[in-house]
Amino acid sequence: MPRISRRAFVAAATLLPLGASASSMEIKKDKPKLVHHVFFWLKDPSSAADRDKLLAGVKTLKNIETIKMLHVGVPASTEKRDVVDNSYHVSELMFFDNVEDQKVYQDHPIHQKFIKEHSMLWDKVVVYDVMESV
Amino acid sequence: MPRISRRAFVAAATLLPLGASASSMEIKKDKPKLVHHVFFWLKDPSSAADRDKLLAGVKTLKNIETIKMLHVGVPASTEKRDVVDNSYHVSELMFFDNVEDQKVYQDHPIHQKFIKEHSMLWDKVVVYDVMESV
Numbered sequence: 001m002p003r004i005s006r007r008a009f010v011a012a013a014t015l016l017p018l019g020a021s022a023s024s025m026e027i028k029k030d031k032p033k034l035v036h037h038v039f040f041w042l043k044d045p046s047s048a049a050d051r052d053k054l055l056a057g058v059k060t061l062k063n064i065e066t067i068k069m070l071h072v073g074v075p076a077s078t079e080k081r082d083v084v085d086n087s088y089h090v091s092e093l094m095f096f097d098n099v100e101d102q103k104v105y106q107d108h109p110i111h112q113k114f115i116k117e118h119s120m121l122w123d124k125v126v127v128y129d130v131m132e133s134v
Numbered sequence: 135m136p137r138i139s140r141r142a143f144v145a146a147a148t149l150l151p152l153g154a155s156a157s158s159m160e161i162k163k164d165k166p167k168l169v170h171h172v173f174f175w176l177k178d179p180s181s182a183a184d185r186d187k188l189l190a191g192v193k194t195l196k197n198i199e200t201i202k203m204l205h206v207g208v209p210a211s212t213e214k215r216d217v218v219d220n221s222y223h224v225s226e227l228m229f230f231d232n233v234e235d236q237k238v239y240q241d242h243p244i245h246q247k248f249i250k251e252h253s254m255l256w257d258k259v260v261v262y263d264v265m266e267s268v
Contacts, residue, residue, distance in 0.1 A: 034210055035227055037171060039262065055267050071229075076168055076265035078233055079240070084261045091264040093169055093227075095205075099212055106213070127218045128173065130225040131210035133189050 032068035032095035033132040036102055039088040041124040050121050051089055057118040058092045064108045066101035067094050088126075102129070166202040166229035167266040170236055173222040175258040184255050185223055191252040192226045198242045200235035201228050222260075236263070 042050050055072060062070045071093040075086040096102045105111055176184050189206060196204045205227040209220040230236045239245055 033207075034212075035205055035207065035225070036212075037227075037262075071169055071264070071266055073167075073169065073264040073266045076233060076236075076263035078168075078170075078236055078263040081261070083259045084263060086263065088262070091169070091262065093171075093264065099210060102210075102212055125217045127215070128171075128222070128225065129210035129212040129218060129220065130205070130207040130227065132205055132207045 032097050033134075034096040034098060034102055035128075035130040035132075036094045036096060036105075037128045037130070038092040039126045040090040040092070040122045041087065042089045042121060043123040044121075045089060054090050054118055054121050057114050058090060060114060061092070061094075061105075061111060064105050064110050066096055066104045066108075068097060069095040099131075166231050167268075168230040168232055168236055169262075169264040169266075170228045170230060170239075171262045171264070172226040173260045174224040174226070174256045175221065176223045176255060177257040178255075179223060188224050188252055188255050191248050192224065194248060195226070195228075195239075195245060198239050198244050200230055200238045200242075202231060203229040233265075 040054060042054070044050050051074070055074075058072045059070075061067065071091075073091045073093075075088065075091075078084065080086070094105070096105065174188060176188070178184050185208070189208075192206045193204075195201065205225075207225045207227075209222065209225075212218065214220070228239070230239065
């Protein structure tokens, strides 16, 4: 991650704590506002090897400089409720500063390589893009 | 937000930057690992007033002390693609340290008050709980 991006992230993180006294203008300027959340369903849900390969692939995306934060995971062992969808196999959650940075990610060679080398593993993908409401 | 929680969050955020040299043990210990992502579909999608009331309601949840980060938003103006679901109206994304802290949130009076005062606004809710894979 380039030094400038890390500095920018730390600056943003300093503003992130809930209840902090930063003005809304500062938060608007510095906090990563765009969430990109992707859920993958494997072609072969019984294959732990396929899941692990996909998890490892998603983690290579962290080297794309416009990603401000990356969380990669699997269904949590929270309470089972009708509203909870725990049918997916891998989750990829990223924060970007804005829509333009997310487009850089979409077109980035590392992302294209990830798709080329892993898309045979998944059966379905659902994406949610969320812009912060301030 | 209690002082101790804010300090803990800042400490965690310091470890969050991608590519930082913190050991994996430190990251495991301090980074909020559990994502709770809720999508709401309004009963009346044409009502901006209902959407704004729901957005304001979700924002009251930030006062629950086990929430380490809260992102509240609406569909982003990213590129329209088949895999992107932009049919929801409000998104609520939270980070917790663990499943126990998320249970505290579920049962918290502020959360129960939010449900009681806003559930008449939504037609559908979908929840994804994700545990980080490290």
